[in-house]
Amino acid sequence: MTAKRGLPIQDDSDATIVARVRDGDTNAYAILVARYRTQFARYAVRMLGSREDAEEALQDAFVRAYRSLAKCDDPERFGSWLFRIVANRCRTAGTRRGRRERTFVRDEVALHDASEEHPAEQDAWREEIHRALQALDADQREAFLLKHVEELGYEEMAELTGVGVSALKMRVKRACERMRVLLHEVQR
Numbered sequence: 001m002t003a004k005r006g007l008p009i010q011d012d013s014d015a016t017i018v019a020r021v022r023d024g025d026t027n028a029y030a031i032l033v034a035r036y037r038t039q040f041a042r043y044a045v046r047m048l049g050s051r052e053d054a055e056e057a058l059q060d061a062f063v064r065a066y067r068s069l070a071k072c073d074d075p076e077r078f079g080s081w082l083f084r085i086v087a088n089r090c091r092t093a094g095t096r097r098g099r100r101e102r103t104f105v106r107d108e109v110a111l112h113d114a115s116e117e118h119p120a121e122q123d124a125w126r127e128e129i130h131r132a133l134q135a136l137d138a139d140q141r142e143a144f145l146l147k148h149v150e151e152l153g154y155e156e157m158a159e160l161t162g163v164g165v166s167a168l169k170m171r172v173k174r175a176c177e178r179m180r181v182l183l184h185e186v187q188r
Contacts, residue, residue: 012031017029040058044089046133047141053093057089087161090142133179136175143171154168154169
């Protein structure tokens, strides 16, 4: 833990920063936002399919987390606690949008920003992958992204989502099967 003149330092643990925010140093919360923004933005764009919807869900999640910081029982695991809030906001936003319309991702900049950098990857193939992701049920898409994009283990996925490990394994399995079918159709 390092601090100078009461200013939070980037190397402080989540628990240290959470304690500072709880003690009234509201500016310290910006470090937590900066620490998790990129990772959670990538997840939100992939879950929701548009930068605007993802940004709205992410902002809402950060505000909700700030207001509920007293409810974070284990500040050392702040990232996991925050991720649960982000995932819930994405589910809510996806459900609302799903009722309005079912769309494919068309925001190329958001897709580029959300993707891992793979120079050899062709834009057309990336678009087909995102179309296939959007064709999955929201629960399957979430499980697939957590497992194969965020590279979480099933136990951590269960903790974040509140869904049992066996149900998550089944969702991932079904998502993979569906993705194979959808992407196989594209290759024909």
